[in-house]
Amino acid sequence: MIDFKGAQFPKPVILYVVFFYLRYAVSYRDLEEIMAERGVRVDHATLNRWVVKYAPLIGAEAQARKRPTASSWRMDETYIKVKGRWTYLYRAVDRHxxxxDFTLSVRRDLxxxxxxxxxVIxxxxxxxxxxxxxxGANLAGLQAVNVSLKFTAKCKTVEILQVKYLNNILEQDHRFIKRITAPMMGFKSVHSAAATLAGxxxxxxxxxxxxxxxxxTVFQQFAALAA
Structure with a gap:
């Protein structure tokens, strides 16, 4: 259960705001105005603090509770702007x-x-x-992981395929993430970026x-991750 003790607003209000920001393409100032129309006066800086605090906690619950995935994966990286510079968002999906999982890195290397x-393993x-x-970096990274896997109890290694068209499903998936982050106009730190992306x-x-x-409903599922 995620602890909301000490928050100045009720838990349902916080969850609604965080969900709305993470699910739809809005800025903090947009969301401040939307909430004001609903009778909730909260400034954009507070909205940012809520997202940075609660989004990664909900993201961790999502990882722990998600249904099992297929054993054939697609991996690629896309770009996210942090402090005016491009960083690398590594992402993976299964064949469906x-x-x-995902991770944010300032470098794209082995x-x-x-x-x-x-x-992700x-x-x-x-x-x-x-x-x-x-x-070449992704290939070398996965080969290095395979070397480690050879010495585990199961001795199972991963088959590596470098076939660009098979990653189309992930390229399409990147677009959803980029559509949500576009109104954010970049992040001020890697920490806040990673926290927001987790949500x-x-x-x-x-x-x-x-x-x-x-x-x-979709929101009820989101709220259930915080329960």
Whole structure:
């Protein structure tokens, strides 16, 4: 359960605001105006604090509660602007387009790729195969992970495929994330960017039906992750 103790506004109000920001393409000032129209006076700086505080907690719950994913993965990276500079958003989905995990990195190199593959395997298990692009860094990162996997108890390694068209499903998935982040006009820090993206990914997972949702609305599913 996520703790809302000490918050100046009721939990449902905070969750509604955070969900709205993460799910739809709005700025903090847009959302400040929207909430004012609904009788809730809250400034954009407070909205930002709520998102940075609660979005990663909800994102972690989403990772823990999501349904099992397929063993064939697609991995690629896209770009997110932080402090006026482009950073690299590593993302992976399974062959059905279900979200696996993400990480934000200031560099696009072997070390960053290896860290991402180790992260996504730790949260989703070892896949049968991973489709990547022609990036030498991504290939080297996954090969380095395979070396480590050879010495585990199961001795299972990952088949690596470098076939660009097979990653089309992930390229399309990137577009949703970029559409939500576009009105944000960049982030002020890597920390706030990663926190916000964790929530965006969680809201996107709900949209893709990755949770047990017996009759619940999209917002109700989001709120349930905080319960």
């Amino acid at each position: 387009g279900k979200t696996l 070390a960053a790729a290896r860290r991402f593959f180790k992260r 730790s949260t989703n298990g070892v896949p049968d195969r991973v489709v990547i692009d022609k990036s 965006i990914e969680a809201a996107h997972m709900i949209r893709k039906g990755q949770f047990d949702d017996p009759g619940m």
